[in-house]
Amino acid sequence: MEVAVDLHAHSVFAGGTQSLGIKPETMVTNRKKAISHLTRTNQTMPLKGVDIIGTGDCQFTMWTDILKEALIENVKGVFFLQNYDQTRFILQTEMIFTAKIGKYSKEAHVIFLFPNFSLVETFRNLLDKWGVKHQKMARPFISCQSSVQVAERIHTILDLDPWIEAIPAHIMTPQGVFGSGKGNIRVNNLTDFFASATSRLRVFETGLSADPEFLALIPELDNRTLISNSDAHSSSLHRMGREFTVLSVSKLDYQSIISALRNNQVLYTVEFPPEEGRFFLTGHRAGRKRPGSHGDKDYCYFSPQHVPLHDICPICNKSLTIGVFQRCVEISQAQNVKRVLGEVTPPKNSIRMVPLIDILSHVLNIKTKTAKSLINQYRQITSYIGPERMLWQLTSEEVEEKLIDLIETSIIKAILQVKAGNFTFQPYGFDGVYGTLIIGQKGNYKNVKVIHSSKPIQKTL
Ligand SMILES: [Zn+2]
Ligand SMILES: [Zn+2]
Numbered sequence: 001m002e003v004a005v006d007l008h009a010h011s012v013f014a015g016g017t018q019s020l021g022i023k024p025e026t027m028v029t030n031r032k033k034a035i036s037h038l039t040r041t042n043q044t045m046p047l048k049g050v051d052i053i054g055t056g057d058c059q060f061t062m063w064t065d066i067l068k069e070a071l072i073e074n075v076k077g078v079f080f081l082q083n084y085d086q087t088r089f090i091l092q093t094e095m096i097f098t099a100k101i102g103k104y105s106k107e108a109h110v111i112f113l114f115p116n117f118s119l120v121e122t123f124r125n126l127l128d129k130w131g132v133k134h135q136k137m138a139r140p141f142i143s144c145q146s147s148v149q150v151a152e153r154i155h156t157i158l159d160l161d162p163w164i165e166a167i168p169a170h171i172m173t174p175q176g177v178f179g180s181g182k183g184n185i186r187v188n189n190l191t192d193f194f195a196s197a198t199s200r201l202r203v204f205e206t207g208l209s210a211d212p213e214f215l216a217l218i219p220e221l222d223n224r225t226l227i228s229n230s231d232a233h234s235s236s237l238h239r240m241g242r243e244f245t246v247l248s249v250s251k252l253d254y255q256s257i258i259s260a261l262r263n264n265q266v267l268y269t270v271e272f273p274p275e276e277g278r279f280f281l282t283g284h285r286a287g288r289k290r291p292g293s294h295g296d297k298d299y300c301y302f303s304p305q306h307v308p309l310h311d312i313c314p315i316c317n318k319s320l321t322i323g324v325f326q327r328c329v330e331i332s333q334a335q336n337v338k339r340v341l342g343e344v345t346p347p348k349n350s351i352r353m354v355p356l357i358d359i360l361s362h363v364l365n366i367k368t369k370t371a372k373s374l375i376n377q378y379r380q381i382t383s384y385i386g387p388e389r390m391l392w393q394l395t396s397e398e399v400e401e402k403l404i405d406l407i408e409t410s411i412i413k414a415i416l417q418v419k420a421g422n423f424t425f426q427p428y429g430f431d432g433v434y435g436t437l438i439i440g441q442k443g444n445y446k447n448v449k450v451i452h453s454s455k456p457i458q459k460t461l
Helices: 025-049 061-070 117-129 147-158 191-200 254-264 324-334 358-365 372-385 396-403 409-419
Strands: 002-004 052-054 069-074 080-081 087-100 106-114 143-144 165-168 201-206 226-229 244-248 266-271 282-284 299-302 347-351 421-426 436-441 449-452
Touching: 025 061, 025 080, 025 244, 025 372, 061 069, 061 117, 080 299, 080 449, 087 147, 087 191, 106 117, 106 147, 117 147, 143 147, 147 165, 147 191, 165 191, 165 254, 226 254, 226 266, 244 254, 358 372, 358 409, 372 396, 396 409
Parallel strands: 002 052, 052 087, 087 143, 165 201, 201 226, 266 347
Antiparallel strands: 002 244, 069 080, 080 087, 087 106, 106 165, 244 266, 282 299, 299 449, 421 436
């Protein structure tokens, strides 16, 4: 049977969420917000066509307690929310590993999946033993001296139980294993960061700014399972379920899902457009404070062939934030292959799901993605068509047939234009900024060189 999973999410307590205070005195309000987050998640996922989602931050005590109270185990390791049974949950967290590579510290985020609450407790005890400060942060740092210590830590966690799974997260972004780190550190092989634990890592998360086609440039990933997850920091429609993975499983329990991941039983992934991802191209965004300074109108971004010498920003003269596209090309070269984007067949199918909320935002000219009018339109469309992903699984004729006379013509036209590939992003995603969807034009992200600067350009270009 098929199951759609989104195995990387965050709770209301994670950094970058609605920033709930975590003081005990605010616990009653927090609890209410946390429960409403779960309720909204339960309602949002069916609109996307996702069956199972990760809980996020499952080791964070306040969140663990709420999960324990609110969730009921449906089958082994798979939970649902009391009184709501549309969406299932799996115990999941994300940890930040840091290790010294050369002079600098490099971070790499790793997702962990747990089969039960008791192992989550054991994991938390380990964090205590290692001196990890996990009481105030839902996504704590496991600081390591070296890659050898990273491996030791991962081995110890995985040795707790054969069904715990470790999945390197958004591997190409600056916070992922292959992303460029501080001092422009480059990890070009998994063993450079994960050392002997590399052989136990079977599943990798592509991240929003990459998809299986980009990752097909990297030989080291050839025989691994590539999955897509949303990494949602809120339960909004434009965050949750924006990427996910459809697996073939024998049963709907935790162990069957883990087996399917380990054995690469991925039927297809549903992908956020990489060009829209926050780290797609190399560049520096406007208004950035550090390093150097950029005024509100000073920004630059480049596709790999146009990146300035030594990756130096022509505006502030500091190191640029290296995009996922550039890293894919660099690693491909470092691993000694000549692979060209679009000429290597990715191992699995993928469906590109340009977010419906973005299309509506473009057509109706409403910038706030959480605006009620957008959400109402979204709900109307999905009530006629089924989950959002059906827009991309049905043919244009089928979509038109289902929506005609029910939805504004301009919206139908825009959806059909996107389905026909007549869209681009301006700008593309870069340096932590999402790309902006433009419908009715085509773009070429392979040939981009944009510099907007109010200051004289440095000579390094
Ligand atoms: Zn992360
Ligand atoms: Zn700069």
